[in-house]
Amino acid sequence: MKTLYLTTSEEDLLKGAEIIKNGGLVAFPTETVYGLGGNALDGQSSRKIYAAKGRPSDNPLIVHISDMSEIEGLAAEFPENARKLGEAIWPGPLTIVLPKKPVVPDETTGGLGTVAIRLPANSAAQKLIANSGVPIAAPSANLSGRPSPTLWEHVKHDLDGKADAIIMGEPCMGGIESTVCDFTDPQHPLVLRPGLITPERISEILGIPCEYDPAILSKPEEGLVPRAPGMKYKHYAPNAQMVLYSGSPEDVKKAILEEEEALKKEGKTVGTIIYEDGKQAARNLFSDLRALDEQGIDVILASALDPQDPVNYSVMNRMLKAAGYNIKEV
Numbered sequence: 217m218k219t220l221y222l223t224t225s226e227e228d229l230l231k232g233a234e235i236i237k238n239g240g241l242v243a244f245p246t247e248t249v250y251g252l253g254g255n256a257l258d259g260q261s262s263r264k265i266y267a268a269k270g271r272p273s274d275n276p277l278i279v280h281i282s283d284m285s286e287i288e289g290l291a292a293e294f295p296e297n298a299r300k301l302g303e304a305i306w307p308g309p310l311t312i313v314l315p316k317k318p319v320v321p322d323e324t325t326g327g328l329g330t331v332a333i334r335l336p337a338n339s340a341a342q343k344l345i346a347n348s349g350v351p352i353a354a355p356s357a358n359l360s361g362r363p364s365p366t367l368w369e370h371v372k373h374d375l376d377g378k379a380d381a382i383i384m385g386e387p388c389m390g391g392i393e394s395t396v397c398d399f400t401d402p403q404h405p406l407v408l409r410p411g412l413i414t415p416e417r418i419s420e421i422l423g424i425p426c427e428y429d430p431a432i433l434s435k436p437e438e439g440l441v442p443r444a445p446g447m448k449y450k451h452y453a454p455n456a457q458m459v460l461y462s463g464s465p466e467d468v469k470k471a472i473l474e475e476e477e478a479l480k481k482e483g484k485t486v487g488t489i490i491y492e493d494g495k496q497a498a499r500n501l502f503s504d505l506r507a508l509d510e511q512g513i514d515v516i517l518a519s520a521l522d523p524q525d526p527v528n529y530s531v532m533n534r535m536l537k538a539a540g541y542n543i544k545e546v
């Protein structure tokens with residue numbers, strides 16, 4: 217298929233919406249990462265999304281809306297706590313998991329009885345959804361297993377010829393995917409995927425405790441069964457081998473330099489990643505991984521972030537997966 221490249225002009229966003237209405241796929245910017253969207257109420261569209269990404273079909277899609285009133289048509293229940301959180305954060309990098317209505321097809325939810333809903337902050341995304349007149353199911357617009365796209369050029373690299381259209385929107389400012397918060401038990405919100413909205417913040421807004429799903433930071437093979445199905449799959453992996461170094465900043469820098477020299481002597485090309493700050497790390501991680509792959513780097517040596525900081529924690533979740541949990545204490 218020939219992929220159409222669209223701008224964020226009013227006219228182009230109407231063209232994008234026509235494609236969605238006709239069962240096609242449109243990649244679009246959000247404030248977290250780019251999404252690959254299709255009509256969430258059409259099982260066939262969702263099947264196309266899985267096929268284009270090469271994504272396992274039991275890994276559910278997030279349903280994007282442009283107004284909170286659309287939740288009534290999707291969720292069987294919308295508990296007060298979930299509403300309160302949505303009102304406080306949306307539009308923003310938060311996804312809420314609720315029991316689904318039958319109108320949401322199994323293909324969209326990966327066969328689950330729940331639906332994940334988000335109201336993104338990007339105005340092109342909001343217009344695309346509103347113009348389509350249907351909620352838009354969208355996972356990250358990358359080939360399954362690859363780092364998520366934060367620039368439209370990343371989407372082009374992975375999905376040219378596989379999506380009907382790609383919107384050439386702005387770079388994503390958040391840089392990591394939305395926080396997924398499950399409200400199956402409305403009194404015990406559970407974060408299934410860490411993001412820029414932290415459990416501390418959710419807890420503050422709701423006045424009740426909010427915790428991480430214990431499966432989040434453990435290796436998938438180490439047992440805990442994840443409640444968010446996507447957590448069990450390979451994720452964010454660069455082509456290069458990646459190693460994380462954890463310890464004091466001085467020790468980590470020294471260890472990385474030594475390893476870099478040793479690898480270079482073996483004739484390997486090496487890239488290093490050292491972030492000073494969690495938000496900067498979130499914004500740059502995926503695009504740095506992709507840039508190093510473009511350069512054909514063999515090994516990426518990266519400094520781990522201190523997971524005590526809640527934003528660092530969310531970025532470390534991605535870094536560990538990108539590195540295949542290959543972390544060295546120094």
Ligand code: AMP
Binds near residue numbers: 331
């Ligand atoms: P992605 O679109 O690649 O960011 O992946 C979407 C992710 O959202 C999935 O991998 C799950 O982790 C999460 N998700 C979507 N729907 C549900 C749901 N119904 N229950 C739990 N997690 C969900």
Ligand code: MG
Binds near residue numbers: 355356
């Ligand atoms: Mg993804």
